[in-house]
Amino acid sequence: MTNEVKIEHYLLELDQALYGLPVSQRAEIITEIKSHIRDSMEKDPAANVDQVLNKLGPAKTVADRYYTMKGIPTPRKSSPMRRLLKAMVITAAVLFGLIFFSGVATIWYFSPLIKIDDAGHRVSFLGGTIDINDMKGVVKVGSLEITDDGIRSFPFNGESDLAGSHVKTVRIPFNTAKLDVDSSADRALKWKCKAASGAGNTDVAVKGDVMTLDLDKLNLAKCAISLPVGIAAEFVGSNGKMDIQAANQNLDIKMSNGKINIHPDHSRVYDFDVQVKNGVRDSSFPHSQAKDAVKIKINLDNGIVKAE
Amino acid sequence: MQLDIDNWKVQVKKGYLELCLLVLIRKNKRMYGLELLDSLDALAMPVKEGTLYPLLNRLTDDGLLQASWETENLKGHPRKFYALTKRGQQTLTEMEDEFKKMVEIISHLQK
Numbered sequence A: 001m002t003n004e005v006k007i008e009h010y011l012l013e014l015d016q017a018l019y020g021l022p023v024s025q026r027a028e029i030i031t032e033i034k035s036h037i038r039d040s041m042e043k044d045p046a047a048n049v050d051q052v053l054n055k056l057g058p059a060k061t062v063a064d065r066y067y068t069m070k071g072i073p074t075p076r077k078s079s080p081m082r083r084l085l086k087a088m089v090i091t092a093a094v095l096f097g098l099i100f101f102s103g104v105a106t107i108w109y110f111s112p113l114i115k116i117d118d119a120g121h122r123v124s125f126l127g128g129t130i131d132i133n134d135m136k137g138v139v140k141v142g143s144l145e146i147t148d149d150g151i152r153s154f155p156f157n158g159e160s161d162l163a164g165s166h167v168k169t170v171r172i173p174f175n176t177a178k179l180d181v182d183s184s185a186d187r188a189l190k191w192k193c194k195a196a197s198g199a200g201n202t203d204v205a206v207k208g209d210v211m212t213l214d215l216d217k218l219n220l221a222k223c224a225i226s227l228p229v230g231i232a233a234e235f236v237g238s239n240g241k242m243d244i245q246a247a248n249q250n251l252d253i254k255m256s257n258g259k260i261n262i263h264p265d266h267s268r269v270y271d272f273d274v275q276v277k278n279g280v281r282d283s284s285f286p287h288s289q290a291k292d293a294v295k296i297k298i299n300l301d302n303g304i305v306k307a308e
Numbered sequence B: 001m002q003l004d005i006d007n008w009k010v011q012v013k014k015g016y017l018e019l020c021l022l023v024l025i026r027k028n029k030r031m032y033g034l035e036l037l038d039s040l041d042a043l044a045m046p047v048k049e050g051t052l053y054p055l056l057n058r059l060t061d062d063g064l065l066q067a068s069w070e071t072e073n074l075k076g077h078p079r080k081f082y083a084l085t086k087r088g089q090q091t092l093t094e095m096e097d098e099f100k101k102m103v104e105i106i107s108h109l110q111k
Helices: A003-017 A023-043 A049-056 A059-070 A080-110 B002-028 B033-042 B049-061 B086-110
Strands: A114-117 A122-125 A130-133 A138-141 A144-146 A154-161 A169-183 A188-195 A204-207 A210-213 A221-227 A232-245 A251-263 A270-281 A294-307 B065-070 B079-084
Touching: A003 A023, A003 A049, A003 A059, A023 A049, A023 B033, A023 B049, A023 B079, A049 B049, A059 B049, A114 A270, A122 A270, A122 A294, A130 A251, A130 A294, A138 A232, A138 A251, A188 A210, B002 B033, B002 B049, B002 B079, B002 B086, B033 B049, B033 B079, B049 B065, B049 B079, B079 B086
Parallel strands: A169 A210, A169 A221, A169 A232, A232 A251, A251 A294, A270 A294
Antiparallel strands: A114 A122, A122 A130, A130 A138, A138 A144, A154 A188, A188 A221, A204 A210, B065 B079
C-alpha cells in the first residue's frame, strides 16, 4: 500500500466512524486531520506514514473523542455500510430460519415417509397423503379416492376391431382410475368406463402401429377394458388400482401410486419383470425364457403388486 | 496508590490543558494543530493528537476559539489556524483568575 492509499484508508475509516455528525463537520475534521498528517510528514521526512497514523490512534478512538468532547453519545450504527451489512446478515439469518423450520414442518407433516402394513394389506406414503388400503379396496391420493363405489356418472364406452389392422400396440394413458383388465376372445379392444367428469375429452387415435385409448382426461374413472388377443398393451398412469385377469398378451405397466393385482391364467407361461420402488410386491412372479411366454413388465413407484 | 495518582493527574490536567491551550494561542495570536502539539511537548505537557483535535473542535463549538483555513505559501497546503474570540479572551481571563485563586489557596495551606 502506498502512503497515499494508507492515508486515504485511515481518513475513510474516520469518516465512517464520524457517521453521527453532520456532513459539513465531518468534512472539516477530515481536512484538518489530513493537514496534520501532511504537516507531520513534512516536519520529519524520516518518519513513515504508519508511525504518524499510530500516533493519531485508531480512527474509531479518535472519532469517539470527538463525540465525547461534543457531549453526544457514540452512535451504534457507525456507517451506512455497516447498517447494510447488518441488514444482510439479519435477512440471511431469517431466511435460513424460515427454510429450516419449513423443512422440519414438511418432514413432520409427511412423516412417516413410508408405512407398510403387510398383514393389513396396506401401504401409505408421506404421512398418509398416498394411502393404498387393500382391505377396504380404496386407493387414496391426496383428496382423491379411487373406490369401487365412487360417483362415476359419465359413461365412455366403445370398441375397436383390430382384426386385419396393422396396430401392434395399444397404449392406454390414465390419470386416476380403477381399471379392470381382461382379454377379449377376439382381436377387438373394448372399453366400458364411467367417470366423474371429462368423458367428452377422451378419444381413440391410431398413429403408426400404435392405437391410443386416452383415459388421461377422465376424472375418477372406473373402466372395464378387454384387450385384443395378440396385441401388446401399455398402461401409463399416475394413480390407480388395476386388476388384470388372465392376460394373454404382453403388458407394460408404468404407474406412480397404487395397487396392481395380477390374476394369471394358469394354463399359460409368464415372464414377469416387476419393479416396485417403495412398497411391497409378491415374491412369486415367475420368469421364463420360453418363446411363447407372456411378458408382463410392471414399474410402480409407490404401492403394492400382488399375484392372486 | 500509583493508579489513583495517575487518575488524579488526568482529572487535574483536563481543565489545566484547556487553560494552557488558550494561553498559548493568546500568546501567539494564532496557531495550528501541530504547532500547538510541539509547544505543549516542549513544555513537558505531551498531548496526543487524537486528544488535541477533538478538544480544539469543542472549544470552537463553545465559541472560545475561531478557526480559519490559511495557506502560508504557494507550495504549502492549507492549515487550520485557531485564534481567541472575544468571548474566549473574557473566559480565559476568568479561568486565569480562578486558577490564581487555587494556587494561592494551596500556597496558603502549605505555609
